[in-house]
Amino acid sequence: MISRRDFLQTSMAAAALYGTSGFGNWARLAAQQSLTQDKLLEFDTFGNVSLIHITDIHAQLKPIYFREPEINIGVGGNKGVVPHVTGADFRKLYGIDDGSPSAYALSYNDFSALAKAYGRVGGLDRVATVVKSIRAARPDALLLDGGDTWHGSYTCYQTQGQDMVNVMNALKPDAMTFHWEFTLGSERVNEIVEGLPFAALGQNIFDAEWNEPSDLFPPYKFYESGGVKVAVIGQAFPYMPIANPGWMFPEYSFGIRDEHMQEMVNEVRAQGAELVVCLSHNGFDVDKQMAGRVTGIDVILSGHTHDALPEPVIVGDTIIVASGSNGKFVSRIDLDVRNGKMLGFRHKLIPIFSDVITPDADMAALIDEQRAPYESELSEVIGRTGDAQTLYRRGNFNGTWDDLICDALISEREADIAMSPGVRWGPSILPGQDITREDIWNVTSMTYGEAYRNEMTGEFLHVVLEDVADNLFNPDPYYQQGGDMVRVGGLGYRIDVTKPQGSRITEMTLLKTGEAIDPSKTYQVAGWASVNEDTEGPKIWDVVESHIAKQGTISLDPNNSVKVVGV
Amino acid sequence: MELTRRNAIIMGAGAFLVAGLPLRVSAAGEDAINAFTGGAEVGAGDLKLTAPEIAENGNTVPIEVSSEGAVEILVLAMGNPTPGVAKFKFGPLAASRYASTRIRLAGTQDVVAIAKLEDGSFVRASSMVKVTIGGCGG
Numbered sequence: 113m114i115s116r117r118d119f120l121q122t123s124m125a126a127a128a129l130y131g132t133s134g135f136g137n138w139a140r141l142a143a144q145q146s147l148t149q150d151k152l153l154e155f156d157t158f159g160n161v162s163l164i165h166i167t168d169i170h171a172q173l174k175p176i177y178f179r180e181p182e183i184n185i186g187v188g189g190n191k192g193v194v195p196h197v198t199g200a201d202f203r204k205l206y207g208i209d210d211g212s213p214s215a216y217a218l219s220y221n222d223f224s225a226l227a228k229a230y231g232r233v234g235g236l237d238r239v240a241t242v243v244k245s246i247r248a249a250r251p252d253a254l255l256l257d258g259g260d261t262w263h264g265s266y267t268c269y270q271t272q273g274q275d276m277v278n279v280m281n282a283l284k285p286d287a288m289t290f291h292w293e294f295t296l297g298s299e300r301v302n303e304i305v306e307g308l309p310f311a312a313l314g315q316n317i318f319d320a321e322w323n324e325p326s327d328l329f330p331p332y333k334f335y336e337s338g339g340v341k342v343a344v345i346g347q348a349f350p351y352m353p354i355a356n357p358g359w360m361f362p363e364y365s366f367g368i369r370d371e372h373m374q375e376m377v378n379e380v381r382a383q384g385a386e387l388v389v390c391l392s393h394n395g396f397d398v399d400k401q402m403a404g405r406v407t408g409i410d411v412i413l414s415g416h417t418h419d420a421l422p423e424p425v426i427v428g429d430t431i432i433v434a435s436g437s438n439g440k441f442v443s444r445i446d447l448d449v450r451n452g453k454m455l456g457f458r459h460k461l462i463p464i465f466s467d468v469i470t471p472d473a474d475m476a477a478l479i480d481e482q483r484a485p486y487e488s489e490l491s492e493v494i495g496r497t498g499d500a501q502t503l504y505r506r507g508n509f510n511g512t513w514d515d516l517i518c519d520a521l522i523s524e525r526e527a528d529i530a531m532s533p534g535v536r537w538g539p540s541i542l543p544g545q546d547i548t549r550e551d552i553w554n555v556t557s558m559t560y561g562e563a564y565r566n567e568m569t570g571e572f573l574h575v576v577l578e579d580v581a582d583n584l585f586n587p588d589p590y591y592q593q594g595g596d597m598v599r600v601g602g603l604g605y606r607i608d609v610t611k612p613q614g615s616r617i618t619e620m621t622l623l624k625t626g627e628a629i630d631p632s633k634t635y636q637v638a639g640w641a642s643v644n645e646d647t648e649g650p651k652i653w654d655v656v657e658s659h660i661a662k663q664g665t666i667s668l669d670p671n672n673s674v675k676v677v678g679v
Numbered sequence: 680m681e682l683t684r685r686n687a688i689i690m691g692a693g694a695f696l697v698a699g700l701p702l703r704v705s706a707a708g709e710d711a712i713n714a715f716t717g718g719a720e721v722g723a724g725d726l727k728l729t730a731p732e733i734a735e736n737g738n739t740v741p742i743e744v745s746s747e748g749a750v751e752i753l754v755l756a757m758g759n760p761t762p763g764v765a766k767f768k769f770g771p772l773a774a775s776r777y778a779s780t781r782i783r784l785a786g787t788q789d790v791v792a793i794a795k796l797e798d799g800s801f802v803r804a805s806s807m808v809k810v811t812i813g814g815c816g817g
Contacts, residue, residue, distance in 0.1 A: 354734075358735060367733075576812065580812075
């Protein structure tokens with residue numbers, strides 16, 4: 113029987129493209145308990161071009177804990193294939209030993225125990241060390257930031273993204289694309305982008321009024337690297353005005369626009385591009401579909417859905433690299449490009465184990481400088497997790513952080529039902545750990561954090577759940593938005609992911625009475641992160657802080673209120 | 680901020696805009712196609728319809744149609760109460776047979792274009808446009 117790894121190499125040989133991934137290397141070293149910085153960064157420089165990819169940092173300047181998802185359901189053609197493989201299946205797929213650092217970095221099992229053994233991940237001072245080391249081996253390596261960089265923390269909110277801009281500028285990326293950045297409002301985004309010392313790319317960032325490419329965001333930029341003419345094409349998050357408040361950036365329109373992408377690829381090839389790289393914030397399944405429709409892209413650096421993959425996924429002649437989130441990983445991709453053709457690659461997903469990689473001193477100082485004015489607010493302890501309580505978010509349905517936020521909404525706002533957005537950012541908290549104000553902001557910070565309280569009928573609640581479920585489980589990735597299911601509190605339901613929109617959600621139950629939700633009855637619903645203008649209410653971080661302060665120690669009941677079928 | 684009970688339970692404005700389930704195709708759309716084609720068979724081919732997969736604003740959805748050899752292109756929003764959107768006519772001297780406009784969609788539905796070609800035959804293209812409340816992007 114042919115193994116998956118053989119098959120991967122066979123299919124690459126058939127495509128006249130050969131590649132290796134350095135993943136197996138660090139996985140084995142880890143098993144030997146000999147993880148060192150040198151070994152983590154060990155890489156036989158290959159070919160003539162190096163790419164460095166980091167994405168979805170969500171303003172995490174400092175090392176954090178980040179638990180990978182337990183539930184990540186693929187539908188249609190993506191059922192059961194990466195990135196929709198988790199836990200033991202994921203470890204088996206990539207030959208990862210249980211309990212190894214790679215198991216800790218890439219799967220969710222025994223998370224809190226492994227986190228105590230292997231420590232925090234990420235930190236842009238560690239990332240700086242990794243980037244410098246790659247640049248030492250390959251001085252003209254291209255550093256590409258996939259976006260979701262200027263969002264997601266207390267300091268980022270208070271400085272309107274300036275802390276991240278200062279730190280990233282010091283890291284010297286060559287190009288960037290965008291998503292949450294736009295929630296700073298178009299005026300602020302324009303102001304920052306006009307002063308950026310690197311390219312702000314987005315072939316799908318259009319002027320909304322004329323439906324024409326915008327002037328501020330060029331579709332692509334050329335680079336000379338290792339004697340190769342490289343074109344980097346940007347692809348911003350396609351559904352910005354739908355998934356986030358469009359009224360904050362009304363001048364811009366987005367969309368996948370794969371016909372325009374094809375035109376851009378043809379245009380750069382006609383201008384002599386020997387290597388075409390797409391720096392994308394599409395999300396993984398959308399990138400896979402796009403790779404099958406648009407021809408001539410050699411490498412897609414994929415962001416948005418926060419997947420961390422130890423090997424590229426190959427679609428036709430395109431390799432797709434996914435580099436995780438929250439500063440937890442950096443990917444290095446070396447390419448052999450000759451006569452305008454990518455002949456081979458060597459790839460390594462580098463986990464940023466913060467206790468193993470030495471922080472870059474200059475970057476550490478710069479980060480501390482950004483945080484210094486806010487240090488006393490950031491570090492204030494609001495509560496603590498119980499001895500068996502981990503707080504995490506990532507996964508298709510409620511994580512424990514979401515349960516806590518929903519509890520806060522219900523109790524602080526006297527609601528029957530709570531709704532919390534299915535975003536994929538937000539670090540984790542270990543059992544018995546202090547919860548600081550910074551931790552609360554890390555999972556709630558945004559420019560539209562008002563916590564609303566509304567009356568909704570049972571019928572309307574059903575429409576909302578069906579609508580969001582279709583944004584996640586529509587079998588065609590182009591109709592997905594890349595978030596997870598809206599989190600609910602006080603409400604139970606059954607979801608059949610295989611059904612069409614309108615019939616996925618059944619058995620909706622009001623948990624406090626155990627009664628079925630009545631379509632014609634009105635319920636008090638509290639939530640946050642509405643995309644509508646003029647949403648009123650206190651800020652969600654104040655609601656959550658008030659709730660945690662009252663609780664003192666957080667111990668949540670297990671949440672079994674969502675029944676998932678059709679997986 | 681200090682959370683008082685009064686402002687904790689006050690009703691806020693706007694959480695979700697109403698968006699419905701995919702709309703059913705009305706008979707009016709099929710009737711309009713039959714009236715245009717005279718019941719002739721409709722194939723596929725020389726007609727391109729470009730529309731977003733998900734509408735950023737259902738009230739103004741940009742669409743484009745183009746065809747090398749069309750003399751007329753009919754555009755229909757099959758789920759709207761009144762499906763007819765536009766009929767574009769191209770004379771023999773038309774430099775390019777291309778049109779773009781913005782249309783209003785009542786909900787998730789198929790947008791259909793039918794082109795009458797110079798030889799009198801008909802071709803069809805369609806695109807599903809989703810109208811959603813959104814709001815939970817990762």
